[in-house]
Amino acid sequence: MLTVTAEDVDSNEVRRACSRLFSLESVESDRFLENLDLEMVKKAYREHAKTCHPDAQCSISGGSGAESFLNIQRSYEVLTSYLERRAKESLHAVARERKIIAVGGAKGGIGKSIFAANLSVVLASKGFKTVAVDLDLGGANLHLYLGNRAILKRSINDFLKKRVNTLQELVVESGHGPLLIGGDSSELGAANIEFSKKLRLLKAVKNIEADYVVLDLGGDTSYNIVDFFNLADYTIVLTTLDTVSYISSYHFMKAAIYRKLNRLFGTESKFRDEREADLERLVREVTMAPDGPKIKSIGDLIERVREDQPMNLSILVRALQDFNPCLVVNRVEKEADIGPVVMKIQDVSKKWLSKEVTYLGSISAQREITESVKALVPTVAKYPRGRLATELEAIFQNLIRSR
Ligand SMILES: Nc1ncnc2c1ncn2[C@@H]1O[C@H](COP(=O)(O)OP(=O)(O)OP(=O)(O)O)[C@@H](O)[C@H]1O
Numbered sequence: 001m002l003t004v005t006a007e008d009v010d011s012n013e014v015r016r017a018c019s020r021l022f023s024l025e026s027v028e029s030d031r032f033l034e035n036l037d038l039e040m041v042k043k044a045y046r047e048h049a050k051t052c053h054p055d056a057q058c059s060i061s062g063g064s065g066a067e068s069f070l071n072i073q074r075s076y077e078v079l080t081s082y083l084e085r086r087a088k089e090s091l092h093a094v095a096r097e098r099k100i101i102a103v104g105g106a107k108g109g110i111g112k113s114i115f116a117a118n119l120s121v122v123l124a125s126k127g128f129k130t131v132a133v134d135l136d137l138g139g140a141n142l143h144l145y146l147g148n149r150a151i152l153k154r155s156i157n158d159f160l161k162k163r164v165n166t167l168q169e170l171v172v173e174s175g176h177g178p179l180l181i182g183g184d185s186s187e188l189g190a191a192n193i194e195f196s197k198k199l200r201l202l203k204a205v206k207n208i209e210a211d212y213v214v215l216d217l218g219g220d221t222s223y224n225i226v227d228f229f230n231l232a233d234y235t236i237v238l239t240t241l242d243t244v245s246y247i248s249s250y251h252f253m254k255a256a257i258y259r260k261l262n263r264l265f266g267t268e269s270k271f272r273d274e275r276e277a278d279l280e281r282l283v284r285e286v287t288m289a290p291d292g293p294k295i296k297s298i299g300d301l302i303e304r305v306r307e308d309q310p311m312n313l314s315i316l317v318r319a320l321q322d323f324n325p326c327l328v329v330n331r332v333e334k335e336a337d338i339g340p341v342v343m344k345i346q347d348v349s350k351k352w353l354s355k356e357v358t359y360l361g362s363i364s365a366q367r368e369i370t371e372s373v374k375a376l377v378p379t380v381a382k383y384p385r386g387r388l389a390t391e392l393e394a395i396f397q398n399l400i401r402s403r
């Protein structure tokens, strides 16, 4: 029996194998290989094998029956291996699809923009096409942290005011690796966008061409901010070790998960095509009642759905599984202080949100950061082998392992 592994197959062999199993005219057409699938190969093999079996005395290309049969068999193996490799490659291409990373946390000044800017530089330095997007519409400064001193000629406001049709038209070079889509909060009302504009923006962010899109968010729990957060494939919540900051980080996650449930069947949701009116009503009733939520925890909601509408439980469970906030602790002075804070956040999230929050790592408080902020240069561009670069690398590795 001949054995052909996927790696052995070259394109000439594939063409030869096709010409043995299929008619010459079809093989010559450009679309033939594109449309070739396993069923076609099996069918052609069965037909030829019947007539070319050594007992059937046939001959292809002038060879003996046995030789022809071996050729048919080899062609079959070449083509099945080729299709196997093609399937693997397309899986790999899916894995390389653009990923959106959102950086949130419900407190100002904790380092979200520094983190987003420097993570973007790290990703770009790895060869990923990276676009950093300033979605802190009311406090846009990502361009400064990325080293763009000049006032931006184009900003997200141009998209919101329909002066351009796509976010792609706003992309500028940051000068340190990543591309940038910047904001301009100097325009009055920049942060107060209407719902329809926000939906348009959410859709446009999903269409940005890149390997990684990094979203820098504002520091509160307004609907706009949590909607941008919930849009991402990877969601990072930043906190410092101070009490207000870590309590706010939990509040941010709570707001985001409740909002995700409220918008379970919204046009921007992955679950929009699975709309179940009963579930939609119940979720709204219990999470958005005018006098406050009617449930104490996400666990209570799961129980209500399990009891009242078990047929909808799977949608709820899948939506909750789709929410995976990860935690990064910034401005750490003493490593020993990290553990207790991370545990507190993880414990309350587990108890009230039924969520295991993944801890990705920490960033130390460092002079390199304050100095480079003053000089308007991303820290990791100034110190590519410095402490922040090492810390961000570890965080990135944990992030991609988190899903
Ligand atoms: N690890 C760190 N070490 C030293 N300084 C830091 C560190 N992280 C942040 N900073 C300082 O904190 C300041 C605020 O950071 P940044 O602007 O990134 O916060 P933010 O969370 O984005 O705030 P906002 O919500 O207002 O946008 C920076 O100017 C920087 O000097």
Ligand SMILES: [Mg+2]
Pocket: 112, 113, 114, 136, 139, 141, 216, 217, 218
């Ligand atoms: Mg910021």
